[in-house]
Structure formats: structure tokens, C-alpha cells
Amino acid sequence: xxxxxxxxxxxxxxxxxxxxxxxxxxxxxxxxxxxxxxxxxxxxxxxxxxxxxxxxxxxxxxxxxxxxxxxxxxxxxxxxxxxxxxxxxxxxxxxxxxxxxxxxxxxxxxxxxxxxxxxxxxxxxxxxxxxxxxxxxxxxxxxxxxxxxxxxxxxxxxx
Amino acid sequence: xxxxxxxxxxxxxxxxxxxxxxxxxxxxxxxxxxxxxxxxxxxxxxxxxxxxxxxxxxxxxxxxxxxxxxxxxxxxxxxxxxxxxxxxxxxxxxxxxxxxxxxxxxxxxxxxxxxxxxxxxxxxxxxxxxxxxxxxxxxxxxxxxxxxxxxxxxxxxxx
Numbered sequence: 001x002x003x004x005x006x007x008x009x010x011x012x013x014x015x016x017x018x019x020x021x022x023x024x025x026x027x028x029x030x031x032x033x034x035x036x037x038x039x040x041x042x043x044x045x046x047x048x049x050x051x052x053x054x055x056x057x058x059x060x061x062x063x064x065x066x067x068x069x070x071x072x073x074x075x076x077x078x079x080x081x082x083x084x085x086x087x088x089x090x091x092x093x094x095x096x097x098x099x100x101x102x103x104x105x106x107x108x109x110x111x112x113x114x115x116x117x118x119x120x121x122x123x124x125x126x127x128x129x130x131x132x133x134x135x136x137x138x139x140x141x142x143x144x145x146x147x148x149x150x151x152x153x154x155x156x157x158x159x
Numbered sequence: 160x161x162x163x164x165x166x167x168x169x170x171x172x173x174x175x176x177x178x179x180x181x182x183x184x185x186x187x188x189x190x191x192x193x194x195x196x197x198x199x200x201x202x203x204x205x206x207x208x209x210x211x212x213x214x215x216x217x218x219x220x221x222x223x224x225x226x227x228x229x230x231x232x233x234x235x236x237x238x239x240x241x242x243x244x245x246x247x248x249x250x251x252x253x254x255x256x257x258x259x260x261x262x263x264x265x266x267x268x269x270x271x272x273x274x275x276x277x278x279x280x281x282x283x284x285x286x287x288x289x290x291x292x293x294x295x296x297x298x299x300x301x302x303x304x305x306x307x308x309x310x311x312x313x314x315x316x317x318x
Contacts, residue, residue, distance in 0.1 A: 080257050093252045093259040098266045100252040100287040104259035128259040
């Protein structure tokens with residue numbers, strides 16, 4: 001695949017920003033559970049557990065806790081593409097070993113491109129239909145992914 | 160992943176046979192549309208079209224015609240693993256570019272291992288739950304995939 005997938009504006013949501021953290025550190029933040037739990041969920045929500053088996057077919061799963069302490073177990077997702085420090089793709093349509101899950105919400109494609117001393121960070125959420133895209137937008141995709149990215153930058157900037 | 164995925168007997172259907180065709184030719188039969196349309200669908204059904212973009216994220220789609228001429232357009236699926244002449248994995252849970260499809264039925268994992276002058280051929284159909292597995296079994300997975308494999312052998316044996 002080319003590095004830039006085709007965006008379908010009727011089906012995709014996109015967050016693109018340049019952040020002052022090098023791609024190597026953005027990659028670590030996304031692929032090491034000890035880092036990920038510290039930034040992945042916009043506060044006051046928290047991520048209380050994370051499973052990462054970083055290979056196509058390997059598990060990607062996070063467990064979140066609401067501000068009032070309710071733990072929401074997440075459907076285990078699956079990595080599809082793993083290109084070190086550049087590109088990471090996972091979906092909740094499949095679980096570990098590529099087994100279909102009972103339902104699908106989205107596939108996430110993350111691109112980390114060097115830009116100056118930082119990273120051009122592109123997160124694409126791909127949906128099956130406009131209804132799912134809209135639902136994700138109304139759930140707060142843009143503000144949520146952007147707040148989480150702010151947390152990632154705060155966490156990794158000094159490393 | 161190891162070459163042999165874990166089988167879950169509650170969720171998977173498996174066809175395993177040794178066939179007198181070398182892995183290179185089994186691979187061609189599965190990955191070249193001109194071959195695939197000639198064996199993929201048990202007669203008297205036919206495959207009238209096939210799209211193959213042989214890379215993770217690339218399309219795998221077939222269009223079938225019933226004995227009385229009804230054309231059944233298939234949901235476009237997507238390759239997940241492509242290991243030349245040895246291993247091919249695709250799913251209907253995702254379409255091209257890993258975009259989720261509206262529904263998922265199964266992920267197919269095909270293993271082609273050299274055995275004597277032929278191939279140990281293992282086809283694993285992975286489902287989300289026992290209901291989907293049972294539905295696939297009742298649709299005739301074992302006889303259908305076995306008949307199609309017979310057609311593949313007849314087609315490729317003399318090549």
C-alpha cells in the first residue's frame with residue numbers, strides 16, 4: 001500500500017496534526033502498554049489495562065474506566081499492519097488470530113511521518129457506512145482523539 | 160505467527176487433505192483469477208468473476224452464479240496474510256484497505272505444506288461464534304470445500 005491511504009469523506013474520520021514528538025516516541029507511546037495506559041483515554045476517563053501483541057494477527061485490547069469507576073471491558077481487536085515507527089493499523093472487526101468479532105465499529109490507521117523535529121500524526125478511523133461514521137463523530141471522535149494526543153505529547157515530550 | 164494456528168473446535172471448521180499437486184500450483188490456483196474461476200465453486204455453480212489484489216489490505220472478491228443463472232454478488236473481502244506458496248488468509252469482515260464490512264461471516268486461513276510430491280492442504284474457516292460455525296457447516300462447508308478442492312486438483316494436476 002502507499003503510505004497515504006485514500007480517504008473516503010463519507011466513511012472516514014481523520015485527525016491530522018503536527019506534534020513536537022519524534023515518530024520513534026509516538027510509536028513507543030502507541031505500542032508499549034506501560035506508556036499507552038497513561039495517555040490513551042481522555043481524562044477523567046482512564047485506561048486500566050492494555051494487551052499488545054505487536055504483529056499482524058496479534059491482539060490489541062484496552063480496558064477503560066469511567067470517572068465514576070465503571071470498568072468497560074473492550075472487545076479485543078487485532079493488528080493488521082505494523083510498520084515500525086511509521087504505520088500502525090488495527091481493527092475491532094477482528095480479534096486475535098484474525099477471527100471475526102461478532103460486530104465491527106471501525107478500523108484505525110495511524111501514520112507517523114517525520115516533520116522537522118516532530119511528527120505529522122494522522123489518525124484515520126474507517127467505518128462500514130455513514131451511520132457508523134456519524135455515530136463515532138457524535139461520540140466525540142475529534143475532541144477525544146485530540147485530547148488523548150495532547151496527553152501523549154505531554155507524556156513523551158521529555159523522554 | 161507459527162505456521163499452524165490454534166484450532167478452536169467450537170468456532171472453526173477445518174478441511175485437511177493431502178493432494179497430488181505441488182504447493183506452487185495450489186498457490187497459483189488460489190491467487191490467479193484465470194485459474195480460480197475454473198475451480199472455486201462446486202459445479203453446477205460457477206464463479207463468473209474474481210478480483211485479486213494479492214497483498215494485506217488488497218481485495219479478494221468472487222461473484223458466483225447459481226445453476227439457474229442467478230448471479231450472487233459477493234461482499235468484497237480483504238487479504239490479511241500473504242506468504243507465497245505457503246499461507247493465505249482473507250476475511251469477509253473487512254473490505255479493501257481493511258475497511259470494516261457491514262457484517263462478517265468468516266476468516267479463511269489456508270495452509271499449503273509440501274508433502275512428498277504433493278501438498279498437505281489445510282483450510283480453516285474461523286467464525287465469531289458457534290452459531291455462525293454451525294450455519295456454515297449446514298451450508299455444506301465440508302462437501303463444498305472438498306468438491307472445490309477436487310476441481311482444483313483436476314485443473315492443476317497436469318500443469
